[in-house]
Amino acid sequence: MKNNKYLFFILMIVMAVTACNTADKQSSINTEKIVSLDGTLTEILCELGYEKNIVGVDVTSSYPESMNKLPKAGHNRNVNAEAVIAMQPTVVIALEQGMKPEVAEQFKTAGIPVVLLHREYSLQGTRDLVKALADTLGKPEEAARITQQIDTDLAALPKYDTVNKPKVLFIYARGAGTMSVAGTATAPNTMINLAGGINAAAEVDGFKPFTAEAVVRENPDVILFFDSGLESLGGAEGLLTVPGIASTNAGKNKKFITMDGQYLAGLSPRMGKAVVDLAALIHDKPATGTK
Template identity: 55%
Template sequence: MNKSSVFITWLACLLGVLIVNTNPALGHKPPIDEPVRIISLDGTVSEILCDLGLQSHLIGVDVTSTYPGSLKKLPKVGHNRSISAEGVISLKPTLVLTTQNAGTKPEIIEQIKSAGIKVISFQQEYSIAGTRKLIQDVATICQVASKAKPIIKKLDDDLTQVKKAINSPKVLFIYARGTGTMMVSGRGTQVEKMIELAGGVNATPDFENYKPLTAESLVTANPDVILLFDSGLESLGGADGLLKVQGIALTNAGRNGRIIDMDGHLLTGFSPRLGKALQELAQKITQKPKA
């Protein structure tokens, strides 16, 4: 019996007991070979499940689950911060997986649990060690612990290929959804940690989390590089559109055309592709613009 089959059998037994105990109205224990039906409410957890060979058990995901591309074919249950319990329950999952940082409201989690559905929320630390641990935790809870080892090894191999940026460029991250929604990243954010791991320095470390972008803050920060999600830069009309935002052209980044973008989940997910993400970010914040 292979590891995936062991996982199916073990989890079906466990969930059968849980469902009977939490929802007596069902009145019977499901057969031992009932397929495990998983919904993931976190893009990184979804990616790990696929790497573990368990994608066939996924029946729904949140909208942050964008990698691998095959996940786009699955039903979406909304953004993890605005999940509808009814939408999750309607898909009849036997297991819902998420992280404590995903932002799903506690009352939504309780509604899902009250329907007799097992919910597991993993702790996720945004660091290299935290990424290794999350991979191992997901594999362990799914009873395929040994499958974590090659995934972690690939992560570590990728990390050895990261060439950190030299001269510690100041990087400003702008979260944008059109010119009407523009925020800059401060201390303690996932983006700040990625910038530091890639050899850069957060250009706006004097506040926590995010705050609205202003022309004054841009001039004060005077970043060497401006970083956005690719979707955010697109919402502004590309680099040319961003340069029209008041204050951008007055920064070193604006004057030198140092505007870069990355896939949002790759940049902030701290997923098994963390090494690849850092390779890309380090290269982009180091690379000089073409003359």
């Protein structure tokens, strides 16, 4: 009888430990009402099945289309904390690079949990971000599906000339008075390299103000903008009036290309497709085959 009681006691302990281990694999985060403060995080959340749980976003969250109908909380680097709190979220999800400490403290004071994730602007950085968010929300198996899709999309990238690569300069513009070029450790740099181009501003670390002298020296074959950036300069004709531009190969050939900002620089689950689309725009010669 005593042995039976002892075995029963051991069985209960084993069941309790098993239950705890199972619970550890589940997320303790309440995802009923999510506010996402980064466009890439928003895309990943939707891929993970939380599209209907998102009640508010920042202005970079433009995809999928349903996100454009949600309340906005400002730019991810200049969040309106009061607007977010008014949305009564059960969790706020953001990038640690973009969240100001004082804003995070406001959320904490309001009793709103905040999930902050780190990211690097690279293909591996995107894989890591997807995995980190999926793991945080208790959906680790979904990360593999999303990253596999990125790899599948990239596999469709044709082979281009690897010797005479086009020099591509990305310019971030908000009118002629606010222009900067993207160097290393930036999303445009990653995309240009993956698409088979050379970043004309590779010697720059991060973003640096545009100068006529530098653009003439770098002499890009292609100049790349966000759609809104080139528009802010008055289109191609307006760009040619910017000092230095007309003297470059890109200016002489009017090789100016644009892409949607989040699609190009989000490094999101759509990253593979965006690389293929960018490659088609920057290369003059047709592909020599597929990988």
